[in-house]
Amino acid sequence: MTPVPPIAAERLPELLRRMPKAELHIHIEGSLEPELIFEMARRNRVALPYASVEELRRAYAFTNLQSFLDIYYAGASVLITERDFHDMAWAYLQKARADNVLHAEIFFDPQTHTARGVAMETVLNGLHQACVRAQADLGLSASLILCFLRHLSEAEAFETLEAALPLRDKFIGVGLDSSEVGHPPEKFARVFARCRELGLHLVAHAGEEGPPAYVWTALDLLKVERIDHGVQSTKDAQLMRRLAQDRIPLTVCPLSNLKLCVFPALGQHNLRELLDAGLVATVNSDDPAYFGGYLNDNFTQTFAATGLSAQQAWQLAANSFEASFIGADAKRRYRDQLDAAFAAFA
Numbered sequence: 464m465t466p467v468p469p470i471a472a473e474r475l476p477e478l479l480r481r482m483p484k485a486e487l488h489i490h491i492e493g494s495l496e497p498e499l500i501f502e503m504a505r506r507n508r509v510a511l512p513y514a515s516v517e518e519l520r521r522a523y524a525f526t527n528l529q530s531f532l533d534i535y536y537a538g539a540s541v542l543i544t545e546r547d548f549h550d551m552a553w554a555y556l557q558k559a560r561a562d563n564v565l566h567a568e569i570f571f572d573p574q575t576h577t578a579r580g581v582a583m584e585t586v587l588n589g590l591h592q593a594c595v596r597a598q599a600d601l602g603l604s605a606s607l608i609l610c611f612l613r614h615l616s617e618a619e620a621f622e623t624l625e626a627a628l629p630l631r632d633k634f635i636g637v638g639l640d641s642s643e644v645g646h647p648p649e650k651f652a653r654v655f656a657r658c659r660e661l662g663l664h665l666v667a668h669a670g671e672e673g674p675p676a677y678v679w680t681a682l683d684l685l686k687v688e689r690i691d692h693g694v695q696s697t698k699d700a701q702l703m704r705r706l707a708q709d710r711i712p713l714t715v716c717p718l719s720n721l722k723l724c725v726f727p728a729l730g731q732h733n734l735r736e737l738l739d740a741g742l743v744a745t746v747n748s749d750d751p752a753y754f755g756g757y758l759n760d761n762f763t764q765t766f767a768a769t770g771l772s773a774q775q776a777w778q779l780a781a782n783s784f785e786a787s788f789i790g791a792d793a794k795r796r797y798r799d800q801l802d803a804a805f806a807a808f809a
């Protein structure tokens with residue numbers, strides 16, 4: 464671990480904003496801002512059940528994961544053309560660059576779109592074009608992770624995988640998202656085994672609202688490499704030891720957890736407990752257009768509320784590169800950039 468010199472508390476927000484970082488848990492449909500939803504609804508002639516941007520924003524008062532998902536899927540209904548998918552991802556990537564994100568691994572939910580008659584090719588081509596443009600124009604590397612919707616069946620996940628395989632070079636892995644409780648990881652054991660044979664990276668949401676048992680089965684039955692959220696793991700001491708020993712990263716999303724009432728206040732978030740236990744915890748934005756902030760907002764608000772230190776800022780950024788699916792050389796390069804940024808700041 465690189466030791467970080469003490470940095471005055473009032474300079475911490477600036478350090479958090481400036482430090483290089485990776486984002487590993489962002490649903491691209493959750494980056495769709497209300498203004499863009501209305502713009503796409505207009506150009507695609509899609510009717511929305513909200514009269515204005517303001518009325519839509521007022522509906523963003525969530526009580527749990529499902530209350531959010533209902534609005535999130537409605538918002539995604541305006542996405543029709545390749546250009547729509549490109550524009551959505553490009554808007555996110557520019558914001559990520561402004562937050563000093565050097566690398567992003569981006570979730571997308573194809574079933575939300577194919578169910579409405581949008582072709583898999585339209586979705587993947589549009590998103591992939593934005594990723595290529597980000598590398599060329601912003602120097603930001605970005606890859607795509609296809610998520611299966613866990614409230615649907617495993618047979619439907621297999622159909623989705625089949626539809627995506629002709630575009631195999633445009634995504635690096637698969638994940639599992641949507642309504643967690645009642646849809647345990649084991650429901651998708653066979654499709655994840657198939658994805659593993661295909662050499663895809665594997666991740667899954669587990670322990671966001673669901674119990675530690677779902678984290679265990681994501682690890683042991685799905686054989687995932689990272690756990691998305693995983694904050695319920697602190698309820699199981701044996702699981703905490705397993706996550707630390709195997710260096711299984713958790714992609715934690717503090718503002719999401721606050722907005723979906725997983726924790727009553729940001730000051731009561733367990734990020735410090737995860738770090739103190741030696742876990743490879745990272746900070747991410749999840750659905751930034753819905754949860755009130757992009758990646759730097761997650762860092763600055765969480766640090767202000769919990770009193771984490773500059774050393775812990777460095778650790779979280781270093782963890783984000785370690786937990787990413789980039790090669791060893793790129794990891795070393797990013798880690799050097801991180802150390803240089805801290806040295807320049809001190």
Ligand code: HPA
Pocket residue numbers: 490493528535640641642643668671719749750
């Ligand atoms: O936080 C989340 N959890 C589950 N599914 C999701 N889909 C978008 N965001 C989420």
Ligand SMILES: [Zn+2]
Pocket residue numbers: 488490640668691749
């Ligand atoms: Zn998520």
